[in-house]
Amino acid sequence: MSSVIFNLFTPRDLYVVLGVAGVYAVIHQLWLRPILFSPLRKVPGPPFGHFLYGQFVNIMKAEAGVVQLEWAEKYGPTVRAVGPFGLERMIFVNQSALQRIMVSEWINYPRPDFMRNILGFVAGYGLLTVTGNEHKLMRRAMNPAFSLSNLMAQTDMYYPPLEGLIQILHKHIAAQPEPEKGTEVLVYNWMSKVTLDVICATAFGYHPDSVHNDNNELASAYHTLLDMQSGPNIAALIAFMTLIPGFDWFLRTKFAYKYSKYLFRGPHIRELQPLVESVHRIMDVSQQMLDEKLREADVKDSETKKDIMSLLVRARMNDTEDGYKMTDKDLMEQVLTFLGAGHETTASGLSWTLWLLATHPEYQDRLRAELLPVIEANPRPDYRTLKDLELLDGVIMESLRLFPPVPMTFRKVAQDDWVDGVFLPKGTLLYIPIRVVNTYEEIWGSDAKEFRPERWSNLPPTYNSTFSLLSFIAGPHSCIGRTMAIMEMKAIMAVIIAHFAFEPAYEGQAAKPTAAITMKPEDNLPLKVKAVGKLPLPL
Numbered sequence: 427m428s429s430v431i432f433n434l435f436t437p438r439d440l441y442v443v444l445g446v447a448g449v450y451a452v453i454h455q456l457w458l459r460p461i462l463f464s465p466l467r468k469v470p471g472p473p474f475g476h477f478l479y480g481q482f483v484n485i486m487k488a489e490a491g492v493v494q495l496e497w498a499e500k501y502g503p504t505v506r507a508v509g510p511f512g513l514e515r516m517i518f519v520n521q522s523a524l525q526r527i528m529v530s531e532w533i534n535y536p537r538p539d540f541m542r543n544i545l546g547f548v549a550g551y552g553l554l555t556v557t558g559n560e561h562k563l564m565r566r567a568m569n570p571a572f573s574l575s576n577l578m579a580q581t582d583m584y585y586p587p588l589e590g591l592i593q594i595l596h597k598h599i600a601a602q603p604e605p606e607k608g609t610e611v612l613v614y615n616w617m618s619k620v621t622l623d624v625i626c627a628t629a630f631g632y633h634p635d636s637v638h639n640d641n642n643e644l645a646s647a648y649h650t651l652l653d654m655q656s657g658p659n660i661a662a663l664i665a666f667m668t669l670i671p672g673f674d675w676f677l678r679t680k681f682a683y684k685y686s687k688y689l690f691r692g693p694h695i696r697e698l699q700p701l702v703e704s705v706h707r708i709m710d711v712s713q714q715m716l717d718e719k720l721r722e723a724d725v726k727d728s729e730t731k732k733d734i735m736s737l738l739v740r741a742r743m744n745d746t747e748d749g750y751k752m753t754d755k756d757l758m759e760q761v762l763t764f765l766g767a768g769h770e771t772t773a774s775g776l777s778w779t780l781w782l783l784a785t786h787p788e789y790q791d792r793l794r795a796e797l798l799p800v801i802e803a804n805p806r807p808d809y810r811t812l813k814d815l816e817l818l819d820g821v822i823m824e825s826l827r828l829f830p831p832v833p834m835t836f837r838k839v840a841q842d843d844w845v846d847g848v849f850l851p852k853g854t855l856l857y858i859p860i861r862v863v864n865t866y867e868e869i870w871g872s873d874a875k876e877f878r879p880e881r882w883s884n885l886p887p888t889y890n891s892t893f894s895l896l897s898f899i900a901g902p903h904s905c906i907g908r909t910m911a912i913m914e915m916k917a918i919m920a921v922i923i924a925h926f927a928f929e930p931a932y933e934g935q936a937a938k939p940t941a942a943i944t945m946k947p948e949d950n951l952p953l954k955v956k957a958v959g960k961l962p963l964p965l
């Protein structure tokens with residue numbers, strides 16, 4: 427047979443045929459499939475866009491979620507858009523679709539590989555990356571550490587770093603030539619230090635004191651990592667992770683760390699050097715924290731420790747019904763996950779809350795009036811006290827709604843399925859529209875984009891407690907740290923607003939959210955801060 431083919435075609439002819447087939451495959455992937463053949467081509471949505479990058483260019487230019495919200499408002503709750511290299515993505519806003527994707531059929535909608543690789547590399551191959559049965563078992567093992575009783579017992583741990591910040595800000599202001607005029611601070615940087623100290627205390631019983639210590643190893647490594655978070659850098663990382671199998675694993679090796687200066691040179695790749703270095707520095711400190719936990723586990727008084735890792739290490743010693751046990755390696759990945767998932771998200775949430783209060787002074791004054799008597803009575807309010815403060819609750823929830831620290835996430839279709847009457851072929855990419863749903867007029871009303879904390883005391887009839895606020899998403903992969911994050915934000919906001927007033931740093935200042943994995947302020951949010959009230963300085 428092969429000799430017949432060789433008699434018909436010369437090797438040159440074969441090269442030509444292969445070349446033509448290759449060119450056709452590229453044209454098919456880039457244009458013919460999305461325009462003519464894809465089963466999704468008739469779903470309403472924006473035009474094709476850039477000939478190579480589709481709508482990706484518009485997405486990258488805008489704030490996270492804004493373009494997608496415009497599409498949902500223009501084309502309806504089911505939207506299809508073409509991304510880079512002809513790859514389509516679907517957006518579903520309706521509750522029925524979100525219910526299927528995130529809750530009832532969640533196993534058929536895992537996180538896509540590129541996302542798991544990136545998350546695994548920067549935030550550990552733990553709960554954020556596992557899926558299916560492995561996820562069920564891991565989550566079950568971790569749930570008790572996030573129980574309400576444990577969170578209530580941890581509230582006290584929020585205050586030492588916060589009180590350190592209060593003292594530093596008072597000193598800064600007092601040192602100004604005209605203290606009554608206040609001083610300018612980079613709000614995000616301070617919130618990031620406080621939340622790093624809080625997560626280290628609550629998750630590991632470790633006290634880096636980054637609020638006082640500018641050179642703290644962990645804080646400076648995160649600082650480098652977060653400074654690199656930009657749309658183009660994330661896009662480049664996605665491209666590397668998709669095109670080079672095992673690339674995330676390679677970046678984690680000691681070899682990549684040791685030779686990063688030589689390996690990562692040249693355009694688009696040089697950003698990998700600080701990234702690899704900071705991830706390895708974070709891994710080194712995480713390993714030290716874990717070693718300490720494992721040593722402590724043998725000590726008798728470790729029974730009294732309430733931090734999350736102590737609970738996980740102790741739980742590992744007991745037999746479980748399903749026989750699931752975390753290995754030392756699993757525990758190490760969880761350390762990275764708690765640091766990655768629980769620190770910067772909360773810092774961004776707090777920063778956006780202060781931005782909203784700085785630009786809505788009437789709410790700031792009302793909030794302070796609610797908080798002052800509480801903080802005067804007890805400078806370290808407990809869980810129940812914080813939970814019952816109505817305006818504080820409205821302010822935090824409204825901030826998480828308008829500026830969700832994770833503005834979107836992705837899922838892929840594992841097996842062909844139908845959602846809201848649309849056939850989704852295996853492999854289709856789904857954009858989970860967190861910020862879109864949070865500000866969708868059909869759910870929230872015509873003032874959906876406005877900051878109106880009182881709406882939380884009188885929610886619209888279209889509101890659904892699981893699917894109308896997606897800041898922590900829904901279903902088995904929803905944020906395990908949700909209650910902890912809200913509590914921590916409330917405690918920090920209560921004390922800060924009782925002590926200080928915040929104003930925009932300059933006239934015409936605008937919010938500048940990054941369009942990367944998390945939505946932090948691009949300029950680290952400069953704000954003017956002034957001392958208010960006559961509360962005693964924390965000891």
Ligand code: HEM
Pocket residue numbers: 537553554555565629763764767768769771772775830831832835836896897898899902903904905906907908910911912
């Ligand atoms: C305001 C703060 C926070 C926000 C907005 C937030 C948001 C989210 C979102 C949207 C997800 C789902 C991501 C996805 O599936 O693609 C998630 C998952 C997760 N979050 Fe959070 N988070 C916050 C704080 C925390 C804290 C404090 C912790 C832990 C101490 C934490 C730990 C996790 C973990 C482990 C997951 C993975 C859950 C799973 O797949 O089972 N988060 N978070």
